[in-house]
Amino acid sequence: MSLQMQLGDGKPTNFEDNSSPSSEVFTYQAPWPVYSFNFSNHPSYPFQLALGSFIEDTDNSVQIIQLHPEMGRFEVKTTIPHTYAPTKIMWIPDLEGSHPHLMATSSDHLRIWRSDESGVNVLANLVNNRHTDYCGPITSFDWNANDLTMIGTASIDSTCTIWDIERQAMRKQILTHTKEVNDIAFGHDSNTFASVGADGSVRRFDLRSLEQCTILYESQGYVPLLRLAWNKIDPNYIAIIMMDSPLVTVLDVRSPGMPLAILQSHQNFVNAISWAPNSSCYICTAGDDRQALIWDLRRSLGEIREPMMVYGAEAEIISLSWSVLQPNWVAIAYNKSLQLLKL
Structure with a gap:
């Protein structure tokens, strides 16, 4: 059954938790507050996730867990120590x-790990050696799906760095914003990426021609932009969220400066956004109003106030992940809970 058929076209659908093994919602209780997490993309591990602790200390952790949906339980595969709370976790986007x-x-730092039957071991610990006296925190990163050796990182020092993880070397460092860079995402080819920053702008770059960039959007009053998500099906669409804002702005890169749509049903700040991995029109948003909302952009453009699907959590939702392998599963995190929701 396709995602479109499952989501349907009716009024907003509400999902409720229940505790039976056939539940549409599975909840894992971590030993610490959860911030970053990600579904595995390996076809052999469709219900495996990595999640990171959010502790204001040097000593943090990353856990790898496996959901056994037929039994309705989670298995902790391993727990590894991590220096500082991970700002982002990603599995290699290798669907084959x-x-x-x-x-x-x-x-x-940017750390690369290998997970296999023997455990999880660090392969690389990448840091910009040009500034040996100070290492600015990495705010986010993205893994290039068209070149699996390439990862791009965003930093508070106003730069983005492109890494070759196979050679464990820096390819390029680009001054992308005038203030901190908060997020980065690659486009539909290996050379294009976009970033958002505390200067309130969305900028698109081409690694083949870094002499100039395209400013796709600037927020009113230059309010800092926190996150962006690039539509994986239609490269024309990018979604962004601003600091301390209940709004989600959708951009068409063919029309810089002019929002295509503004999603405005959240009652508090939005923290996370994710496009459906197999559709150009569905997007999930989540935030401090304890709601995860799924929107259908085919319904209308401009100001959109009614989502097509609503899920209410027990606390403020800090992050979300939409499974690429199984597009009818979305996961959210709040407090010490990680929830998997079947659409």
Whole structure:
């Protein structure tokens, strides 16, 4: 059954938790507050996730867990120590399973890990050696799906760095914003990426021609932009969220400066956004109003106030992930809870 058929076209649908093994919602209780997490993309591990602790201390952790949906329980595969809370966790975007099962995490450094039957071991610990006296925290990163050796990181020092993780070397460092860079995302080819920053702008870059960039959007009053998500099906669409804002702005890169749509049903700040991995029109948003909302952009453009699907959590939702392997599963995190929701 396709995602479109499952989501339907009716009024907003509400999902409720229940505790039976056939539940549409599975909840894992971590031993610490959860911030970053990600579904594995390996076809052999469709219900495996990595999640990171959010502790205001040097000593943090990353856990790898496995959901057994037929039994309704989670299995903790391993727990590894991590220096500082991971600002982002990603598994290698290898949907064929033809590469080693790699994972990347960011905090003070970019770390590359290998997960196999023997456990999880660090392969690389990447840091910009140009500034040996100070290492600015990495705020976010993205793994290039068209070149699996390439990862781009965003930093508070106003730069983005492109890494070759195979050679464990820096390819390029680009001054992308006038203030901190809060997020980065690659486009539909290996050379294009976009970033958002505390200067309130969305900027698009081409690695083949870094002499100039395209400013796709600037927020009113230059309010800092926190996150962006690039539509994986239609490269024309990018979604962004601003600091301390209940709004989600959708951009068409063909029309810089002019929002295509503004999603405005959240009652408090939005913290996370994710496009459906197999559709150009569905997007999930989540925030401090304890809601995860799914929107259908085919319904209307401009100001959109009614989502097509609503899920209410027990607390403020800090992050979300939409499974690429199984597009009818979305996961959210709040407090010490990680929830998997079947659409």
